[in-house]
Amino acid sequence: MLSRFFGGSLVALGLLAFAPMTVHAGPGGGPPGGDDTVGLYSEAAGAFFLTNTNDFGPASSAFGYGASSVGFVAVAGDWSGTNVSGVGLYDPATGTFFLRSTPDAGISDFTFTFGAGGSAVPLSGDWNGDGGHSIGIYDPSTGTFFLKNSPGSGGADATFTFGPGGESWIPVAGDWNGDGTDSVGLLDPVTSTFFIKNVAEAGPADETFGFGAPGNAFSPIAGNWDNLGGDGIGLYDAATGTYRLRNSLTPGLADAKFTFGAGGGQAITGDWDGN
Numbered sequence: 584m585l586s587r588f589f590g591g592s593l594v595a596l597g598l599l600a601f602a603p604m605t606v607h608a609g610p611g612g613g614p615p616g617g618d619d620t621v622g623l624y625s626e627a628a629g630a631f632f633l634t635n636t637n638d639f640g641p642a643s644s645a646f647g648y649g650a651s652s653v654g655f656v657a658v659a660g661d662w663s664g665t666n667v668s669g670v671g672l673y674d675p676a677t678g679t680f681f682l683r684s685t686p687d688a689g690i691s692d693f694t695f696t697f698g699a700g701g702s703a704v705p706l707s708g709d710w711n712g713d714g715g716h717s718i719g720i721y722d723p724s725t726g727t728f729f730l731k732n733s734p735g736s737g738g739a740d741a742t743f744t745f746g747p748g749g750e751s752w753i754p755v756a757g758d759w760n761g762d763g764t765d766s767v768g769l770l771d772p773v774t775s776t777f778f779i780k781n782v783a784e785a786g787p788a789d790e791t792f793g794f795g796a797p798g799n800a801f802s803p804i805a806g807n808w809d810n811l812g813g814d815g816i817g818l819y820d821a822a823t824g825t826y827r828l829r830n831s832l833t834p835g836l837a838d839a840k841f842t843f844g845a846g847g848g849q850a851i852t853g854d855w856d857g858n
């Protein structure tokens with residue numbers, strides 16, 4: 584069934600070569616929906632590969648979306664407030680978002696331009712706590728976040744600086760304190776330190792902690808891996824396809840460490856199955 588979409592590309596990515604998936608703990612009494620799990624976007628294939636368990640195993644679903652090899656950046660979020668995450672693509676050449684409300688193949692449900700593109704980094708979050716995700720962008724040259732509450736054209740609903748700007752810091756977003764509203768964070772990859780902010784406004788970090796070895800080119804991710812309290816953080820090592828997830832915003836070892844895919848691609852997170 585999956586090979587219908589991509590021919591041999593699944594095999595090429597190694598997703599079919601995994602051992603059977605192991606049983607994952609069920610959701611607890613956390614936020615609406617279920618636990619967040621990881622996924623992978625292959626820009627070269629123009630395809631998403633998602634898993635419903637944060638563990639070794641094959642993809643739970645795989646589908647093509649959008650053009651391949653044109654520099655799109657993947658995002659994911661619950662754009663329609665259904666407690667199931669959809670996917671999306673951001674075109675840095677034009678600043679255009681193409682959001683799809685369900686994690687499957689099809690056309691985009693929301694298409695709009697936000698910002699000027701270029702070096703801006705796309706984000707996803709429920710910035711106003713109404714149950715639906717929208718997007719934002721981070722300008723790394725100035726350390727400025729521009730957040731939008733609804734997935735459509737128009738100006739930013741929140742604009743603020745956080746962190747130094749002009750560095751190699753990478754933005755991440757999540758509901759760190761579990762109050763139902765997402766805010767932002769930054770990873771300094773040089774020291775592998777996370778800087779977490781609970782409110783989408785300027786000011787000092789609410790949480791600062793190291794996770795992972797310094798100096799690696801890991802990508803930060805966030806999600807409610809245990810479906811309890813707030814979001815945790817994680818790191819994706821594209822060199823090996825390894826995900827490291829941590830439930831609490833404190834220094835320590837990964838609560839889950841696994842490979843998904845054969846490396847490369849862009850890591851995304853979401854609640855793909857609503858449980």
Ligand SMILES: [Ca+2]
Nearest residue numbers: 709711713715
């Ligand atoms: Ca919202």
Ligand SMILES: [Ca+2]
Nearest residue numbers: 758760762764
């Ligand atoms: Ca929050």
Ligand SMILES: [Ca+2]
Nearest residue numbers: 807811812813
């Ligand atoms: Ca949690």
Ligand SMILES: [Ca+2]
Nearest residue numbers: 617618854858
């Ligand atoms: Ca889930």
